Amino acid sequence: MTAVELVEGYRRKTISPVEATQEALDAIDRYDERVNAFVLVDREGAMAAAKESEARWHTGEPLGPGDGVPTSIKDALWTKGWPTLRGSHLIDEAGPWDEDAPAVARLRETGAVILGKTTTPEYSWKGVTDSIKYGATGNPWDPTKTSGGSSGGSATAVGLGMGAWSVGTDGGGSVRIPAAFTGTVALKPTYGLIPLFPPSAFGTLSHAGPMTRTVRDNAALLDVIAGFDSRDWSAMPTPTSSFLDGIDDGVAGLRIGFSPDLGFVDNHPEVDAAVRAAVEVLQAAGAEVSEVDPGFDDPIDAFNVLWFSGAAKLLQAYGEAVGDQVDPGLRRTAEAGAHFTASDFLDATATRMELGRLMGLFHRRYDVLLTPTLPLPAFAVGQDVPDGSPSPDWTSWTPYTYPFNLTQQPALSVPCGFTSEGLPIGLQIVGKRHADGLVLRVGQAYQSATAWHTRVPSLQEV
Template structure:
């Protein structure tokens, strides 16, 4: 197990570790594993080592720029990164245009002195729950490269899973940090909407969040500290948090009211997923949580989500006109065509469903502090396909029923690894909190990781 971000920072502070050593180790991991898993679209080894040397000098003088100074980090290729193209897995974007502005989270990472290694893979315009594109190919899983990493932040999850940097930042419009976290045995948070500002705004509107991706909950909280906070470029950005997300992280779950929903009332799970998640919930109960098995009481909101999501896909392709058919992922083209057929009334009806769901969950969290569910009902399936073999639907939302509801409601939702199946594939536990309850879901995840060691297991490709 490679050192995690907070271990690195403590090592830098004490002089036992160097940002240069950590960066070289991350670059060596990229060189060793990336040919098998295809997690990166761009790696700047020279620039990363130069940044690491500057960080090392700051630590030697006791003047680090911030709490992430020297931490090797990657960025999903959906977020603007100054000096590098942001191509979003698409052949439609002009690579030669000026790239002179950072997304808010990237700017915050530079300000803290993080070492940015490069950019990670995404499906075209982050439209689906697996990571492959005609521009960059397929991204494999750290536990089995023939299996998908999930998506759309699959490159970031695979990168942190294999030690190709301790931190990464992804985006999540319907599960896109949590899906790959569950499939790869890593940790990801979709925070309360607006906590991490976005610029430029997403075509998928207020469904889309940015989120920290790490190997541990503690690292996740530390990265959230760095990348959250007000940025005037995002009209919906929340105020900068008044305290660190590390504060109170170790307060445990004793007395917390935990609602456990094994299937939300409408999902069929793989039996091994069922068993591992139930065991994880028992761990929380043994740690003092007051666990009640109860469904939140909503029906599957997939149709409303699809109206909003498919409309966003239509908007993405609209800018390129009609002559893009042979240059676009066929699934994205199909989704965009469906989205273009929706009316304004359809969109408003879907928004009304969203508001009703938000109201229901607001009342639910008056009775329960958090809701826990599986992150996904299944484990990773083969790369290069949008759905499992023999699946009943071509839509990625058909196998992600636990994630997209909480993009509709904009609640924080955390995925932590909670076991391995008999085939050696990871399973995720999702912890959902009320809006603005980000510190609470991190606290529950940390309590679980303090007792278990699934987050410390070594991916198969490292063996």
């Protein structure tokens, strides 16, 4: 059941939070040994929280719209009482762990049942999920394939029913990449809508984002975790309306710009065909679709300056202690980042600002932009890049995601088909800053007309 369905069931007393939590824990027992999505599971704590939620629902006094929903948290977000080790040997497990990240605090306030923490590559530095500390996370559709990353544990958990929803982070595609690879839904919201604390080493590229199986659940989770937090200097004011409002208004009359390749990307042919078919669905639903490119060159060089500099600053704090304790790719990235100058950083920032201006002008003409989420399906687990890649950098195969971290626009990934090998394909819906509700509305219109999100992962068929 989706989170929205669970809450309605709690209200009607046709299902209880205890039953839902037990089912999520059973799914973890059934599947996690094969996919490695969790680094921590608190069975006793989860069942105790579920019983407390059940009592509140019986008296008609739930704490909020997420009361009793089984939830997981990416192990990049602080959780009071649990270590947040970020897939790294560098962090002292002893803590203290006495504070929740803003999104986690909002989940506790609404009464969500927090099952545990999900996997991440070391410090969320790359687009797949494996670490020296915890190993690699497999894909629900084929555990020999990557789940994507860096929020791959959360996507796999949601995809296999190991909790109805999860919260991940996205600095260059890290909720959307695994959503596309696992056939789930994820939103990178407008920057600041979901506060972050402590701040990311990758600065204002990094967002937190809801990860779910449906767009409606995504909007419901965003309602819970969006809101002002004084610990984040860039936090936006708390929304005054629900992201579920108007979500079923459809796309009739909306102006949609479709870019099949952004002008510089080569797609796997099955990805191209699936995304074009998805665009036709929205056109049939009444949207005015034009095939057009936003008109910018690949900003990978600017992104890499900012990203690699963040990696360098991150490891700088550990000095000579780093040694062989960290992911070799992270160390290589940090070494490259250490050579960038302040002038390089400012040049990259200028490129970022110009990209934001161009996209602002684009959205005067088009309500949303559609692209593939990724140009390829999932590749072998445990690799940073697919076989035959000319580059060792994860950014070489994620050209549709990182541009919109630079611009801080909302970007949603929804499943839009499968390859002949049974691997999911994602459609990305991008809106202007602060148009998160519109992006969700377009995603909901697509899901209302299709059934890709209802497909059962291969592991659940065994």
